[in-house]
Amino acid sequence: MPYTTYLVEKGSSHSFVAEAKPPTVTMPRIKALMTGSLPGFIDVVRNLNSPTLLEDNVITRAKAAGKRIIFYGDETWVKLFPKHFVEYDGTTSFFVSDYTEVDDNVTRHLDKVLKRHDWDVLILHYLGLDHIGHISGPNSPLIGRKLSEMDSVLMKIHTSLLSEERETLLPNLLVLCGDHGMSEAGGHGASSVEEVNTAMILISSAFERKPGDLRRPKYIQQTDLAATLSIGLGLPIPKSSIGNLIFPVVEGKPMREQLRFLHLNTVQLSKLLQENVPSYKKGPRAASAQRPPGTERQGR
Numbered sequence: 540m541p542y543t544t545y546l547v548e549k550g551s552s553h554s555f556v557a558e559a560k561p562p563t564v565t566m567p568r569i570k571a572l573m574t575g576s577l578p579g580f581i582d583v584v585r586n587l588n589s590p591t592l593l594e595d596n597v598i599t600r601a602k603a604a605g606k607r608i609i610f611y612g613d614e615t616w617v618k619l620f621p622k623h624f625v626e627y628d629g630t631t632s633f634f635v636s637d638y639t640e641v642d643d644n645v646t647r648h649l650d651k652v653l654k655r656h657d658w659d660v661l662i663l664h665y666l667g668l669d670h671i672g673h674i675s676g677p678n679s680p681l682i683g684r685k686l687s688e689m690d691s692v693l694m695k696i697h698t699s700l701l702s703e704e705r706e707t708l709l710p711n712l713l714v715l716c717g718d719h720g721m722s723e724a725g726g727h728g729a730s731s732v733e734e735v736n737t738a739m740i741l742i743s744s745a746f747e748r749k750p751g752d753l754r755r756p757k758y759i760q761q762t763d764l765a766a767t768l769s770i771g772l773g774l775p776i777p778k779s780s781i782g783n784l785i786f787p788v789v790e791g792k793p794m795r796e797q798l799r800f801l802h803l804n805t806v807q808l809s810k811l812l813q814e815n816v817p818s819y820k821k822g823p824r825a826a827s828a829q830r831p832p833g834t835e836r837q838g839r
């Protein structure tokens with residue numbers, strides 16, 4: 540992936556290894572990415588018949604804030620968010636033997652949608668790489684070709700965003716990530732290192748360019764994305780998110796803003812603790828410290 544490699548090493552980007560918790564299957568992983576919380580194992584059973592996501596999440600918050608969201612790809616998203624997208628085209632992941640049409644069905648929308656300026660969030664979930672894993676494993680010659688195809692897709696999107704920014708002068712954020720990894724045998728679902736380690740690359744002209752940063756990427760949690768996207772979009776962090784703001788993303792901001800972002804994350808996490816850990820309130824000092832001044836709970 541030469542273009543992606545260039546962005547990772549020299550571009551305005553931050554790259555990480557994001558750890559996905561098992562079960563490493565699509566539906567619970569999309570939930571983890573969008574809610575910042577960890578769904579139970581029951582989700583494995585429901586993986587083929589995903590119900591609407593009722594838990595607080597980034598998509599629902601974004602829609603409520605008037606953001607126009609477009610989705611193309613794995614139809615699991617459409618099942619989780621049936622009324623959230625202003626436009627969508629879901630692709631079934633049922634025919635694992637197909638690794639061409641599943642992706643063409645996403646890419647065919649790109650030229651058109653990238654020229655439009657009537658959306659705020661675009662989500663693409665490609666399936667081909669996963670399907671090649673299932674068919675012929677991670678060392679298949681098909682993998683290289685597919686990665687090359689994905690690299691061109693990323694280049695197309697990035698180039699288009701940069702040219703749009705020349706007009707709007709507002710930075711975009713491009714997130715490249717996997718919902719789960721791939722085992723040595725080509726499958727996923729369990730907890731081997733290859734299955735839980737996923738790439739997460741955040742690309743934005745708001746970040747500083749790097750002079751050839753070849754250090755090994757830091758480890759974060761897959762659940763950190765929800766809090767980070769919420770803060771980036773100016774939305775409330777989902778209530779049950781256990782994630783941390785991915786700090787390098789805001790490092791270029793003034794100190795006062797950085798502190799504000801950390802404060803938002805901390806208040807949300809402490810509320811979650813308060814609601815879920817019975818011993819949280821026990822100490823009188825903890826009780827008085829749990830709410831920052833000016834954020835008293837509204838009478839309900």
Ligand SMILES: [Zn+2]
Pocket residue numbers: 669670673727
């Ligand atoms: Zn799969």
